[in-house]
Structure formats: C-alpha cells, structure tokens
Amino acid sequence: MCVTAVESRPGDTSQALKALGEGVPGTSPVHRPIGVRAKAFVALTKPRIIELLLITTVPVMFLAEQGVPDLLLVLHTCFAGYLSAGGANALNMYIDRDIDALMERTSQRPLVTGVVSPREGLVFGLGLAVVSTLWFGLFVNWLSAWLALGALLFYVVVYTMILKRRTAQNIVWGGIAGCMPVLIGWSSVTDSMSWAAVILFLVIFFWTPPHYWPLSMKVKEDYARVGVPMLPVVASNKVVARQIVLYSWVMVLVSLLLQPLGYTGWFYTAVALATGGWWLWEAHALQHRARAGETGAKLKEMRLFHWSITYVSLLFVAVAVDPFLR
Numbered sequence: 001m002c003v004t005a006v007e008s009r010p011g012d013t014s015q016a017l018k019a020l021g022e023g024v025p026g027t028s029p030v031h032r033p034i035g036v037r038a039k040a041f042v043a044l045t046k047p048r049i050i051e052l053l054l055i056t057t058v059p060v061m062f063l064a065e066q067g068v069p070d071l072l073l074v075l076h077t078c079f080a081g082y083l084s085a086g087g088a089n090a091l092n093m094y095i096d097r098d099i100d101a102l103m104e105r106t107s108q109r110p111l112v113t114g115v116v117s118p119r120e121g122l123v124f125g126l127g128l129a130v131v132s133t134l135w136f137g138l139f140v141n142w143l144s145a146w147l148a149l150g151a152l153l154f155y156v157v158v159y160t161m162i163l164k165r166r167t168a169q170n171i172v173w174g175g176i177a178g179c180m181p182v183l184i185g186w187s188s189v190t191d192s193m194s195w196a197a198v199i200l201f202l203v204i205f206f207w208t209p210p211h212y213w214p215l216s217m218k219v220k221e222d223y224a225r226v227g228v229p230m231l232p233v234v235a236s237n238k239v240v241a242r243q244i245v246l247y248s249w250v251m252v253l254v255s256l257l258l259q260p261l262g263y264t265g266w267f268y269t270a271v272a273l274a275t276g277g278w279w280l281w282e283a284h285a286l287q288h289r290a291r292a293g294e295t296g297a298k299l300k301e302m303r304l305f306h307w308s309i310t311y312v313s314l315l316f317v318a319v320a321v322d323p324f325l326r
C-alpha cells in the first residue's frame with residue numbers, strides 16, 4: 001500500500017506512546033466531538049489509498065464488459081471494495097500502532113493520538129471485513145467476495161504481520177494485496193478470470209515496488225528508527241535505484257502484452273507506450289542522480305513517486321476507453 005491516507009505532522013513521541021492505550025486522562029475517545037471521531041474512523045480506512053485501488057478496479061470492469069458495465073454492479077463493487085480495503089487498512093493501523101507512534105509520517109494517525117482506541121480500531125476493521133465480504137457475495141458474486149477476502153488477509157497477515165518487519169522484500173510480495181482489485185474488477189463482471197486480468201495484475205505487481213521505494217527513500221530515517229527493513233534502509237541509493245529501473249522495465253513490457261494478445265487496440269497501446277516511456281525516463285534519471293552521489297533534495301526521488309500515481313491513473317483510464325475505440 002502505497003499512499004499515506006493522512007498528511008501526518010511531527011508529533012510528541014511521548015504523547016503518542018501514551019495514546020496507544022485508551023488515551024490520556026481527560027481525552028478518552030468517548031469524550032471527543034462526534035465530528036472528530038467520525039473523521040478519525042474514516043482516516044482509519046486510508047481513503048487516498050482506496051482511491052488508487054478503485055482506479056484499477058472500475059476500468060477493468062469496462063474492459064471485461066467491452067463497453068459500459070451495469071452501473072448498479074459498479075456501485076456495489078466500489079462500495080464493497082472500499083469496505084474491504086478500509087477494513088484491511090484499519091487492521092494494519094491496529095497492528096502497527098506501536099511503530100506508527102515513533103514515525104513522524106504516521107504520528108497523527110487516530111490510534112496513535114487516541115481519538116480512536118485500539119479496541120475500537122480492531123472491532124471496526126473486523127466489522128468492515130465481514131460486511132464487505134457479505135456485500136460482495138450477495139450483491140456482486142462469491143468469486144469476487146473470496147478474492148477480496150483473500151486480499152484483506154494477505155495484506156493484514158502476510159504483509160503487515162509477517163513480511164513488513166522481517167525482510168526488505170516486504171513491499172514486493174506484500175504488494176500482491178494491492179493487485180487484487182484488478183482481478184476483482186474482472187470477476188465482478190464475468191464471474192471468471194482471464195489472461196487480460198492476469199496481465200493487469202502483473203502490471204500493478206511490478207509497479208508497486210518502484211512506486212513505493214522512492215517514498216521509502218524520502219522517509220528511510222523513519223523506517224530505520226523503528227527497525228522496518230525497507231530496501232532503502234538496508235541498501236544504498238544506487239542499489240535501490242537499480243532495482244527501481246529493473247522493475248520499471250518489466251512493468252512497461254508487461255503492460256504492452258494486452259495488445260498482441262487481442263485484449264486492447266491502438267489507443268491503449270499508444271497510452272502505454274507514451275506513459276511507460278516517460279516513466280522509464282524518470283526512473284533512469286533517478287538512477288543517474290543516485291550514481292552521481294546526489295542526496296537530500298537533489299536526489300528528487302519524489303518526482304518518480306508522484307509520476308507513478310499519474311502513470312497508473314492514465315494507463316487504467318486507457319483500459320476503460322479503449323473498448324469504445326476498437
């Protein structure tokens with residue numbers, strides 16, 4: 001998962017640690033204004049991440065339908081997808097609340113500040129997981145329900161509980177959860193799978209590391225402080241940049257497979273070539289700066305991070321538009 005849901009500000013670590021319990025005296029969650037509490041629960045779902053997930057879900061529904069899918073089905077899929085991803089994110093924050101309190105980027109998350117208690121966060125996350133699975137099963141189909149539940153469990157158990165604090169490959173394999181909306185978008189329309197869905201799944205799989213590693217380079221001191229071995233923490237900028245270039249090339253090449261396999265036409269291919277070419281330019285530019293020993297603001301690692309969001313948005317808009325131009 002790749003984009004922070006809340007713009008965090010540096011906080012007082014001691015106060016953040018106190019808030020890991022039920023909150024400091026006089027600031028119990030139940031005494032907070034309703035509006036503040038509601039906003040905090042929404043923040044637990046990491047809405048900005050979910051926006052990105054829906055960008056990869058809805059266009060695939062257009063591709064699967066080869067036109068405009070049933071709009072009610074789109075609404076059900078998006079709503080259930082939001083609940084499922086939101087539940088996974090809430091459970092992620094529940095598990096990671098100890099290290100979130102020590103990282104500047106996450107020090108203002110609701111479970112750290114005490115606006116939401118750990119128990120409430122756990123119940124909220126589990127509740128969203130149950131409701132989303134049932135909603136998918138009852139209003140979309142059960143294949144989509146099991147795929148969504150599998151993504152949630154993978155993100156919470158495999159990534160958050162097992163990989164994140166143990167290996168520098170955490171975001172590589174943990175990113176599988178973020179690829180699942182592509183499969184869910186296809187299955188919601190067809191109640192089946194296809195190679196088109198698999199190819200787009202792989203695009204997101206190879207997109208995730210070079211999307212997230214630049215951000216990790218920017219905040220690697222945060223991760224180092226809490227002992228999370230993100231690749232930029234355990235490897236030099238040169239090594240990280242080389243890995244970014246490698247994954248970027250594979251991602252772009254995989255994205256071009258849809259056209260020769262007959263799933264898309266000229267429009268998608270043109271967009272994939274143009275956006276992929278610009279991505280590779282930015283990736284190689286980052287590698288050049290890393291090799292030159294640039295650090296701090298001169299490394300400009302966030303250029304690729306911001307472009308990566310634009311890239312995936314444009315690519316999947318092309319996925320949705322292409323069926324109308326064939």
